[in-house]
Amino acid sequence: MSAAAPATKSVLSDAVQRIKPSATIAAGTKAKELKAAGHDVLSFTLGEPDFTTPQHICDAAKAAMDAGDTHYTAAAGTLQVKQAVCDLYARFYGLEYDPPQCVVSNGAKHSIHNVLTALCGPGDEVIIPTPYWVSYSDLVGLTGAKPVFVETTVESGWVMSPEQFESAITPSTKLLMLNSPTNPTGATYPPETLEQIARIAVERDIFVLSDEIYERLIYAGSEFRSFASFGKDVQEKTIIVSGVSKAYAMTGWRIGWALAPLEIAAGMAKLQSQETSCPSSISQAAAVAAVSGPQVCVEEMRLEFAERREYVLQRLKELPDLAYAEPGGAFYAFFDVSAHFGKPLGSKGVKVDNATDFCTALLEDQFVALVTGDAFGAPGYVRLSFATDLKTIEQGFDRITKFLGGA
Numbered sequence: 001m002s003a004a005a006p007a008t009k010s011v012l013s014d015a016v017q018r019i020k021p022s023a024t025i026a027a028g029t030k031a032k033e034l035k036a037a038g039h040d041v042l043s044f045t046l047g048e049p050d051f052t053t054p055q056h057i058c059d060a061a062k063a064a065m066d067a068g069d070t071h072y073t074a075a076a077g078t079l080q081v082k083q084a085v086c087d088l089y090a091r092f093y094g095l096e097y098d099p100p101q102c103v104v105s106n107g108a109k110h111s112i113h114n115v116l117t118a119l120c121g122p123g124d125e126v127i128i129p130t131p132y133w134v135s136y137s138d139l140v141g142l143t144g145a146k147p148v149f150v151e152t153t154v155e156s157g158w159v160m161s162p163e164q165f166e167s168a169i170t171p172s173t174k175l176l177m178l179n180s181p182t183n184p185t186g187a188t189y190p191p192e193t194l195e196q197i198a199r200i201a202v203e204r205d206i207f208v209l210s211d212e213i214y215e216r217l218i219y220a221g222s223e224f225r226s227f228a229s230f231g232k233d234v235q236e237k238t239i240i241v242s243g244v245s246k247a248y249a250m251t252g253w254r255i256g257w258a259l260a261p262l263e264i265a266a267g268m269a270k271l272q273s274q275e276t277s278c279p280s281s282i283s284q285a286a287a288v289a290a291v292s293g294p295q296v297c298v299e300e301m302r303l304e305f306a307e308r309r310e311y312v313l314q315r316l317k318e319l320p321d322l323a324y325a326e327p328g329g330a331f332y333a334f335f336d337v338s339a340h341f342g343k344p345l346g347s348k349g350v351k352v353d354n355a356t357d358f359c360t361a362l363l364e365d366q367f368v369a370l371v372t373g374d375a376f377g378a379p380g381y382v383r384l385s386f387a388t389d390l391k392t393i394e395q396g397f398d399r400i401t402k403f404l405g406g407a
Contacts, residue, residue: 188222246330
């Protein structure tokens, strides 16, 4: 009897082996593959506005190309775009930043990576409330730091309490990653809760990465406060991350930014100089037009999302045995489907026992694509993005109703 062949060792680094592919992108890719194969797929997977980038922003990009602004810029972005971002925060939130404190990157995800790489390493801990955006834990893991998860619940509106935050702090805690409005739940932290968390962060000397990418998509009954706005001492412990993708329908332009204390900003700029050289010069010109130009387009899109949100909430109420909290911002519905585990679903009566299998069965039976809550640290839940037109949303809910055995 011959001996078993030894296991082949991967040539990939430990860091890359630790991370998982983005679940949202994977779900979107699967939906596109089925659609390309001729199936009538309705995809609610990606956090991407379905609007076209406003014309005045596109015109600014064309003007930059015509003017020959197609070369390398400073690693952290042009002075024009950094000043425009600083002016935006002064105008909207009363926050004073100087351009050297602003680092413009290739999307907010890149900004988050820069913050984590500049601040964290092996032995550090990073506190992350759950459910969390799928990339948070893997980006932390790439640095060698350890993600520490703090579980929130639908009953709390998916909001971490100040007491939970304080209880999670250890001598190894380096950073809190906070997202409000939140992906995947749409939860928006009340200002009083944010302020209490901010006071703890200052007292315990913890930096806070405040992911505010959905800051302009707020609905009735909710209020947005930038984390850094609770005092100069809080601002000195805060790194704001945001960008143009969601508010201005500019996901493909890949422009995000971080606003940070000067030492941290300088570290991120140094890192970026070795990673990507600079963000796209053309996209930077477009971003200047976005944040400095007319903001009426942002409100028009927000109102469309608000209408879709109301429709989604109405349809969720009509579905059997679902638990959810109403989203105060962003464009996601996050709901519990665990009551349907073990029951016959769809045309084939398939039975599932987790959210990932639920999403697979729904896609195969009704060609509706959602994202599993397993990827967000919330087993039993699924995420539906309503960043698409009302007709598609209506058709999607009709199919979900059919899948669950409704009329």
